[in-house]
Amino acid sequence: MEGAVKEQQQAQPQLIVSVGPHMRSSESTATIMWTVSGALMPAALMGVYYFGFRAVAIILVSIVTAILSEALTQMALRKPVTVSDGSAFLTGLLIALNVPSSVPLYIPAVGSFVAIVITKQLFGGLGFNIFNPALIGRAFILISFPKQMTTYYKPVMNVTGMDAVTTATPLGLLKEDGLAALLEVFHTKAELYQHLFVGNRAGSLGETSIAALLLGAFFLLFIKRYITWHIPISFIATVGLLTWLFGGTEGLLSGDAIFHMLSGGLILGAFFMATDYVTGPSVRSAQVIFGICAGALTALIRLKGGYPEGVMFAILLMNCFAPLLDRRVRSRVFGKIAVKELK
Amino acid sequence: MEVTTIKAQATFSGGVHPAYNKELTAHKPAVTAALPTRIIIPLSQHIGAPDKPLVVIGQEVKKGEKVGEGTGFVSAPVHASTSGKVTAIGNFPHPLGMDVASVVIESDGKDEWVSGLKETPDYAMLSPDELKKMVSEAGIVGMGGATFPTHVKLSPPKEKPIDAVVLNGAECEPYLTADHRIMLERPTEIVEGLKILMQILGVKKGYIGIEANKPDAIEAMQKAVAGSPGIAVLPVKVKYPQGAEKMLIKAVVNRTVPAGGLPMDIGVVVQNVGTAEAVYNAVRFGRPLIERYVTVTGRGVKEPKNFIARIGTPYSQLVEEAGGFTDSAAKVISGGPMMGISQYSLDVPVIKGTSGILVLPLAEVSVKPYGPCIRCARCIDACPMKLQPSVIGLFIEKERYEDAKDYNLLDCFECGSCTFVCPANRPMVQWVKKAKKELAKKKSQ
Numbered sequence: 001m002e003g004a005v006k007e008q009q010q011a012q013p014q015l016i017v018s019v020g021p022h023m024r025s026s027e028s029t030a031t032i033m034w035t036v037s038g039a040l041m042p043a044a045l046m047g048v049y050y051f052g053f054r055a056v057a058i059i060l061v062s063i064v065t066a067i068l069s070e071a072l073t074q075m076a077l078r079k080p081v082t083v084s085d086g087s088a089f090l091t092g093l094l095i096a097l098n099v100p101s102s103v104p105l106y107i108p109a110v111g112s113f114v115a116i117v118i119t120k121q122l123f124g125g126l127g128f129n130i131f132n133p134a135l136i137g138r139a140f141i142l143i144s145f146p147k148q149m150t151t152y153y154k155p156v157m158n159v160t161g162m163d164a165v166t167t168a169t170p171l172g173l174l175k176e177d178g179l180a181a182l183l184e185v186f187h188t189k190a191e192l193y194q195h196l197f198v199g200n201r202a203g204s205l206g207e208t209s210i211a212a213l214l215l216g217a218f219f220l221l222f223i224k225r226y227i228t229w230h231i232p233i234s235f236i237a238t239v240g241l242l243t244w245l246f247g248g249t250e251g252l253l254s255g256d257a258i259f260h261m262l263s264g265g266l267i268l269g270a271f272f273m274a275t276d277y278v279t280g281p282s283v284r285s286a287q288v289i290f291g292i293c294a295g296a297l298t299a300l301i302r303l304k305g306g307y308p309e310g311v312m313f314a315i316l317l318m319n320c321f322a323p324l325l326d327r328r329v330r331s332r333v334f335g336k337i338a339v340k341e342l343k
Numbered sequence: 344m345e346v347t348t349i350k351a352q353a354t355f356s357g358g359v360h361p362a363y364n365k366e367l368t369a370h371k372p373a374v375t376a377a378l379p380t381r382i383i384i385p386l387s388q389h390i391g392a393p394d395k396p397l398v399v400i401g402q403e404v405k406k407g408e409k410v411g412e413g414t415g416f417v418s419a420p421v422h423a424s425t426s427g428k429v430t431a432i433g434n435f436p437h438p439l440g441m442d443v444a445s446v447v448i449e450s451d452g453k454d455e456w457v458s459g460l461k462e463t464p465d466y467a468m469l470s471p472d473e474l475k476k477m478v479s480e481a482g483i484v485g486m487g488g489a490t491f492p493t494h495v496k497l498s499p500p501k502e503k504p505i506d507a508v509v510l511n512g513a514e515c516e517p518y519l520t521a522d523h524r525i526m527l528e529r530p531t532e533i534v535e536g537l538k539i540l541m542q543i544l545g546v547k548k549g550y551i552g553i554e555a556n557k558p559d560a561i562e563a564m565q566k567a568v569a570g571s572p573g574i575a576v577l578p579v580k581v582k583y584p585q586g587a588e589k590m591l592i593k594a595v596v597n598r599t600v601p602a603g604g605l606p607m608d609i610g611v612v613v614q615n616v617g618t619a620e621a622v623y624n625a626v627r628f629g630r631p632l633i634e635r636y637v638t639v640t641g642r643g644v645k646e647p648k649n650f651i652a653r654i655g656t657p658y659s660q661l662v663e664e665a666g667g668f669t670d671s672a673a674k675v676i677s678g679g680p681m682m683g684i685s686q687y688s689l690d691v692p693v694i695k696g697t698s699g700i701l702v703l704p705l706a707e708v709s710v711k712p713y714g715p716c717i718r719c720a721r722c723i724d725a726c727p728m729k730l731q732p733s734v735i736g737l738f739i740e741k742e743r744y745e746d747a748k749d750y751n752l753l754d755c756f757e758c759g760s761c762t763f764v765c766p767a768n769r770p771m772v773q774w775v776k777k778a779k780k781e782l783a784k785k786k787s788q
Binding site: 013015016017018019020021022023024025027028029031032082085125126127128226277278280282283284326330331332333334335336 | 355356359361362517589599600601602603604668672673674675676680681682683684685686687688701703705707708709710711714715716717718719720721723726727728729730731733734750751754759762763764765766767768770772773776
């Protein structure tokens with residue numbers, strides 16, 4: 001019987017044998033990372049427009065530090081160097097967009113280093129980190145350099161940024177001096193919203209221009225479909241709802257939801273950081289819970305906490321719960337309910 | 344060729360959109376493959392115990408003569424697909440990847456039918472049991488690829504009343520056009536086969552689900568069912584795996600097969616359109632299943648074609664008849680690119696479940712290494728069973744099979760949608776196959 005088989009073998013070309021499927025989509029981890037980085041470009045460009053040359057320097061330093069940190073750590077750990085997948089570039093860019101234009105350049109460099117080496121690589125690299133690397137990097141430098149990290153320049157709108165004047169962010173003004181002080185600067189509510197929307201206000205490099213951020217978010221949501229509405233919309237809506245309910249000075253329902261949704265790092269955080277695949281839950285219903293909780297924590301910190309802004313801590317706290325959410329909230333298997341009904 | 348698609352909303356939740364590549368062969372009428380000089384009839388072409396050979400080496404056999412017969416209920420006989428002499432009975436390569444006991448017949452070139460095939464023009468007068476016997480004797484199995492013996496599917500237990508038969512003409516596997524061509528070329532036979540299936544099961548409702556990218560097939564089938572009460576042709580949305588049994592039932596009759604259950608649990612029996620045609624031939628002309636439509640396609644062959652090929656025809660012959668390999672041919676797949684099985688040799692024969700032979704050039708073969716899961720959830724959205732392939736994959740990677748089972752591993756039917764969309768190129772289907780084997784091993788210990 002064996003002979004029969006042997007006799008059959010003929011000269012044939014070498015064939016590749018593997019388990020299916022034998023077709024793959026063209027999407028790769030690298031295309032995702034580079035595309036998300038691209039979607040942040042409008043916000044980065046607006047940061048450069050408002051804050052000048054310093055913004056360019058900060059962006060470059062953050063990205064270069066992130067990439068070098070990743071490559072060197074991987075070499076030291078004798079792992080393949082994977083900087084071409086764009087994830088370190090994206091982390092570096094996010095660090096830059098999350099610092100004020102006034103910071104000395106070593107501060108975002110420290111942030112990128114902590115983000116990549118400690119938060120990402122030492123936890124096992126891409127896919128294994130518990131916390132959003134860029135946000136841990138930012139939290140580290142915020143706590144280490146509180147003075148520099150809360151000194152904001154007014155938008156200068158000239159390339160050199162020479163005649164920069166420091167000022168408080170709108171959220172900072174509201175927290176320290178109240179609504180009256182805020183309106184003194186921006187005159188009317190309408191003017192305030194308008195400034196917030198285009199980005200002509202003090203703040204971190206990439207968080208100020210809501211218009212630019214929404215442009216990138218629209219691209220990711222509807223054109224590339226890399227992210228879904230579940231986390232960002234539930235996050236932002238919860239902040240709006242809670243600040244409207246409890247954020248006013250004249251009792252319930254007197255808060256300014258629009259102001260809260262447009263200010264601080266909420267839009268940047270909700271669309272580009274809370275949606276980080278690795279550190280959030282992956283089942284859609286769990287993502288809604290994640291978004292609502294992050295929104296509630298943000299509102300709590302903004303309204304009752306010591307910091308004027310709470311998006312960063314809210315997302316980081318929710319990162320802790322992502323594995324738990326993924327474990328408790330499961331997808332509903334096709335036909336699983338019917339079984340219960342049958343029994 | 345521009346493929347027009349008619350509007351169809353009926354579908355399931357999830358799924359993916361691979362490039363269909365059907366334009367390579369969709370417009371080409373099937374040609375009858377040449378009579379092979381040597382035919383290999385595996386004794387296992389169905390799900391169930393292998394058949395016992397009924398012939399001995401040296402014996403003369405006629406076309407349509409039974410050469411192997413099963414012992415259990417879940418089995419199907421196999422027949423000689425031409426006349427000639429049995430020259431070997433032994434283990435030969437099989438498209439499912441292992442060597443299988445087979446009967447080898449050297450053709451005598453006469454291609455003579457066995458005598459005594461019974462024609463039954465008035466089959467509508469026969470009882471369900473008589474019809475079922477004819478289907479079983481003809482060795483008919485699911486020709487969509489699953490090769491489950493058809494007479495078993497037609498014998499549901501009494502407590503599971505059936506009220507609808509669904510014919511599967513979705514053909515959602517990219518590249519394949521065998522079902523498309525049979526619907527264009529033999530629509531009346533398919534509808535008659537459907538009526539026989541309905542007669543056997545005593546049901547009044549019959550459906551033919553066809554993906555909306557085959558408007559000509561939909562039209563042909565609609566013409567063929569005109570005047571047949573209770574039978575409807577339903578265009579379904581173009582999406583992989585629309586042709587998977589559970590997904591087709593969801594789209595066509597909007598019922599959900601319970602997890603771990605069978606279509607008969609919700610009163611439905613699904614059969615492939617090719618199977619229906621085989622049923623008609625078996626009942627009307629007494630002919631066993633000895634040939635089928637096979638698409639030989641891909642950019643690794645020079646002239647992609649649709650064939651009507653005898654069971655037992657070596658793949659090498661069909662590839663030759665399709666112009667042979669191109670210089671870059673690198674992978675041969677039995678079936679479609681999503682669920683098909685790659686072959687290490689062209690010596691394997693066409694079996695009852697061979698819907699296509701796909702030859703991919705090197706440029707289209709993915710040999711990228713896989714990376715870490717970034718939990719992007721694309722697989723969760725793609726999974727037609729609504730599983731969490733990412734989590735299942737992570738568990739299996741760590742050999743935590745019980746945990747994978749807890750995440751409903753056993754509900755996976757290995758359609759490959761998760762692996763298709765995975766940006767990190769993770770081999771989920773391979774892992775799932777491995778985990779199922781490991782769990783079965785553990786259970787049997």
